[in-house]
Structures are given as structure tokens and as C-alpha cells.
Amino acid sequence: MNGIVELRHNRAQLALHTVRAGAGAVRPLLMLHGLGERTPDTPPRYLDVWPGPVFGLDFTGHGRSTRPVGGGYTAEILMADVDAALAHLGEVTILGRGLGAYIALLAAGARPELVHGIVLADGPGLVGGGIRPGSPYVLSLVPDAEDSAPDSYALFELSRDVRPPDYAQEYVRQIMQWSGLEHPIAVATVTRPEWLDAVVAEPGVVELDLRAALELFAAVD
């Protein structure tokens, strides 16, 4: 369990991994994984451009974090997972993959004073459930005897969570109004679901490749 801090989010224990320790040349980078993923054991090569320490949070139901009984996942609850990491780390830049990119947007919108730039990258769960609900389906699974991750309810519910473009834009506006940065959002994805198209259309959002996006926030005080 070396390099893992257990954070408490209400009844869930969340694993915050130190992906790469480092001196405080610049604020930490917080990695948010995609749907079904977990924090990688070793830093991806593109993080060579990040001069500070790197942490990764396992969302509820993923990796080494609590797998709840009975499902009930929402993007907003994962946003509060991230807030538990912010309470521990203080100011960070966030790199989110897939589902983690959407959650990064929500978290930065909710805590603009603690999130110094977000980088949105391709990964599992980037699309979500589209811009309006589809036909309802009520999934009931027999609970597994063992505590395995990821939780199947997380995979099901967080691939159906509805992401209206105007909802995503509300978070962009929160970030623009309170972050104090001219360009607080860097979009590095090739895939562009509708919510992300709406994000890119907002003033202050820049499109950069992954390394350039990380360098942008590494350079800004």
C-alpha cells in the first residue's frame, strides 16, 4: 500500500495514489482515470513535461476505492470524490481521461479556486449517456461475493449518465468566472461528444495536444 493515502468521502474510502513523487517546483497534477480504469502504477510517458508531483485518484467503485452495495452512481458524486482529493492536496491541475475528463470539468466548476487548469483527454467513458435520457432500463445484479473492481453498476450507470451541452457549459462559465485564468480549460481529445463540443465553443477554452496542454498549466503561476 506504499504511496496510497486513504481519503474518506462520507461512507466511502478513496485511494489517492502517488504516481510520481516530486519536489514542489509546481503544484501537483491530479490524474482522473476513465470509466472502468484505475490509477496507473507508473506515470505515462507524456507526463515527462509535468515538473511537479503527480497523484491519481481511484473513483468510488474503481481500483482500490470502496465498491458500494447497490449502485447509485452519478457524475456529481464522483465530483465530490475529487473534492475529497482537493481537501487533501490543496491547489492542483487536473488531467482527466474519458469519464475523468467530464468529472474534471464538474470539479473545476465547483471548486474553481482550487483547480488551476484542467486538461481533458480521450479515454473510456468520455461520451456518457448522450444529451437526453434513452429508454429506461432497471438493472439488478446479484452482488458479487468478493470485493472486485470495477463495480459493474459503475460501468452501467456511468455509461448512461446524461450530459446535456448546456449543463456542461454552466460549469465552463463557473470556471471562467472564478478561476482567475485566461485559459483554464485545455481540450486535447480527438473524440468530441456533444457535451464536449459545447465546452470547446465557450470563450477561454483552448484546443491543444496533451503535452502542450500540460505545459500550458506547468508554465502558468
Place this chain on the structure above:
Amino acid sequence: MPTDPAPPIERPSGLDDHPGARRPDRSRFVSSSGLRIASYEWGPPDAPVVLAAHGGFDFAGTFDVFAPLLVDAGWRVVSWDARGHGDSEHAVLYSWAGDLRDALAVLDSVTTEPAVFLGHSKGGGIMLELADAVPHRVRALVNLDGLPSKNNWPDVSEHERTKMLHTELTGWLDHRRRCADAMRRPGTLEELAERRQRMNPRLTLDWLRYLVSIGGRQDPDGWRWKIDPTLRFGGFGPWRPEWSMQRMPGLPVPVLGVLGLENEAMGWGTRPEDVQPYLPPDARLEALDGVGHFVHIEQPQLVAGLVLDFLQAHL
């Protein structure tokens, strides 16, 4: 694993009864993918089923006057405390999808035959979506002031809205940071009833005292509501009221909608003209003047009469 064989039915001794109120005949825990849901039944086990969902921040005991009126007309009423409410388990996660799953788990535990779905407020929205999800399991749908409209959404400028959302988001996250150790505030039974009356100004204190004795528990330092202190009023999210309404026109069963037209803080402000365009064939809409949002709790006899009349006419 469960240590209690069944959720409690009896009220603490020495408390006043409420006219017409009858505790359920049976109770048991239902497992919803491992989560313990407290479920209750009034009426004979072989009578046709009405599956009844309570509103947000309520509990099944709020049907204690209403359900027996249906039972006396030959029905078996099955209800449950939503996850985190009443005597159901406090969960790690709460969501609309989770509530739907729990509702289906209770139905599955009772019957595979089509049942009457009934729900109040948020429970009305849950049962509406469940009817859409499992149309082969529903005979008729009764919605008690649980049809959302845009009327209670604040009509404010973009700038105001950004400020409001900021306040809401930080308030909610601050609550999440604190709530791991949160306890609800204790008080006397009378104090809890008086606090509740601020949200339910149209209910008598006598009725509210009765409800506290079921939805609350007596700790050494006083009474407190059983509901999970994590749960919180208000909120934000991507949900839009019209999405719920759009599930109604295609329902294959008779639908009764009941609206309480008296405005109150907990109400949804929905007017008949908001609902009319979405009603399916064979639907009936009753708009009650001088009745608030908690239609069946405030006027159990009146609302039970409407429901029984509707069921008799259509089934």
C-alpha cells in the same frame, strides 16, 4: 448481514394514536443487490397489489391513514422506505437509478403479476419511470402531485444563475466534506413535529407527532429523524422536468394524476395545463383546490376516494 429480522412496526408505547391511522400488518427487509430495504404491507396477502412509493424525505409510514382506506376496499398495499429513509439501510450512493432498482426489488419480492403503481411527489416520478421501464408489470398508474413542471425553476438572468449555481455547488461539497460524522439534531417529539410543520404547514401537529413516532427514533439525548443525514434538500444536476413528463403519453395503462393546487414550499407548482398535453388515452386528471402538495397525507379520505373510483372504473 441483517441482524434485525424485520423492520419495526409497533410505535413506542404511551403515545397518542391518530384517528384512522393503522400500522402495516407485516414488514420485512428486501435485498436490493445487497442493500437492505425496509418494506411494509397492509391488507391480505392474496389481495391485488398496489405498490406505493413515498416522496423524498418521507417514509412508508406516511401512508398509515391512506393505505388502510385502500385495504378496506379489497387491496393489498405494499410500500417501502427508500434507501437512506426510515428503517432502510443508509447507502454509500443515492441516485434516481438506485431508487428505481430498489422499487423493482420490492415489486419482485411481492408478485410477478401486473400491479397498480402509485407514488407521491418524487415517488410519483419513480413509479412513472418504472412503469415506462417494465410496462408488463403495471396495471394502472396513480401519480399524487409528482408530475414536474418548469414553474418552480427560477426564472433568473444568466449572471444570477451562475452565482446561484456557485453557491449551490460549494454548499453541497462543503456538506459532503462534513457529513461523514453528521448526526441529525435531536429534540423532543414535540419539537420535531413543530420543525416538520414548517415544511408541512397544512398538516396538523397531532398528525405530525404521530409521523415523528415512526420516521424518528428515540435516542438517549432525544428524538431524531431516522433519515440519513447525508441526504440534503435542493440540488443540481443535468435533469430536466420535461424528461419525466415525456414518459407519460406512451404508457399502456390507465393513468390517474392528482394535483394539489395550493402552493407551498415543498410543492412543485404544476398546473393542470402543464400536464394535459402529456396525458395518455384513458387518463384522468384531478386538480384539487385548497389542497397542498402532500395530497394523500393532508386529505387521505378524499384522495383514497378518487383512487378507488378510478381503479373501479378502469380495472
